[in-house]
Amino acid sequence: MRNFTEEQNMLRDAYRKFLESEVAPHMDRFREQGIVDRVIFEKAGEQGFLMIWPDEQYGGMGDSDFRFEQIIIEETARQGCGEWFNTLHSRLVGSYIQHFGNEEQRQRFLPSCVKGEKILAIAMTEPDAGSDLAGMRTTLKEEDGHYVLNGSKTYISNGINADYVIVAGKSDPENNPHSMTLCVVERGMEGFERGRNLDKMGMKAQDTAELFFSNVKVPKENILGEVGHGFFYLMQGLAEERLIAAVGSIANARHAFNLTRTFVQERKVFGKPLSTKQNTQFKMAEMDAEIEVLEVFVDHLVALHNEGKLDANKAAKAKLQTTEIEWKMLDLGVQLHGGAGYMTEYPICNMFCGARVNRILAGSSEIMKLIISRDIFSDTYTSNLD
Ligand SMILES: Cc1cc2nc3c(=O)[nH]c(=O)nc-3n(C[C@H](O)[C@H](O)[C@H](O)COP(=O)(O)OP(=O)(O)OC[C@H]3O[C@@H](n4cnc5c(N)ncnc54)[C@H](O)[C@@H]3O)c2cc1C
Structure with a gap:
């Protein structure tokens, strides 16, 4: 309960x-x-x-x-x-x-x-810098009492609707690739342009856009936190971002499970409901078990987060597992829906297309494995059972 x-x-x-x-x-x-x-x-x-x-x-x-x-x-x-x-x-x-x-x-x-x-958005990703944020080229340099922002960002959610965009730029690119600063760019600032609202495989209702900054004059009052600390701030925010992703993915997985459960009980094949086939029962049993185990883990992390104890490693484990299980559930959901699962009028179809991105954004599955494996092979590693 x-x-x-x-x-x-x-x-x-x-x-x-x-x-x-x-x-x-x-x-x-x-x-x-x-x-x-x-x-x-x-x-x-x-x-x-x-x-x-x-x-x-x-x-x-x-x-x-x-x-x-x-x-x-x-x-x-x-x-x-x-x-x-x-x-x-x-x-x-x-x-x-x-x-x-x-x-x-x-x-x-x-x-x-x-x-x-x-409306808010955050712009970290660039055409040549996604997983590797240190590779970003956007600069935010001090000049005559204000800051000047130059560069471009891509795949920015809420990119068209956003009025305030938190943008990451390098404040000292020549000497320190990790020296990033965050600023708030406001709608209407001179030199701030939006590009295309990108056409995507799924998540079609979500505006995901390119943003361009050409000599945007950012007042000092719009710098967030300390100059040069942006990378650290982004890393701090990512643990919560991954928990948010995990909560969403496991909720999606459960919703897809419920939709599929209803469908296979109603759909008749060879004169009997699809739910009477052992293949359906075993596959659904497997998913129910996998989803429930993760629901408990995610609830545990939510409680840890409330206590201020969520760490990057646990958040990465949750994000990795929930998005992979979500994907497994959606693939099964489409399969058990048969041709109907490929039709956009069935919610499972739209969910399938939308969920594909969840193993990529907020840190891909590979990046989650990188975080987890770094911990495994560090001197401070202790398993939960120690
Ligand atoms: C719909 C959508 C919305 C988004 N919204 C936002 C947003 O609001 N704000 C924002 O800033 N960004 C946003 N993003 C960007 C998203 O965070 C990046 O796409 C993501 O971080 C991956 O970066 P990339 O696309 O450059 O891929 P890459 O980093 O080029 O990755 C390509 C492949 O290489 C793998 N890879 C990368 N590094 C390693 C490594 N060290 N070892 C092994 N494999 C590796 C990746 O896992 C992936 O499989 C969004 C993306 C999408 C698709």
């Missing part, structure tokens, strides 16, 4: 109703247009479903219990609305402002983001 508070269960019910009435009915249109209407952020903000964690003075509830976020992520997946990146805005990017911004920046940026009037 999962231990959510009454307040959290109320949030789950209210948010589910919001998704059912305000978001889910529009998802097909959002997929066709390649972007979610901005008004969805505003409506969610009005009802308190965006940033829950900021203090009341910034418009939030002031409760940083990660289980609120877990509920938002799980319900978004269950209602088939995962292409609306509420959590990217609310938790992933918003946290950078909270943790690394100063008081003036929190006051300036957070309230409008809590209300959904302004």
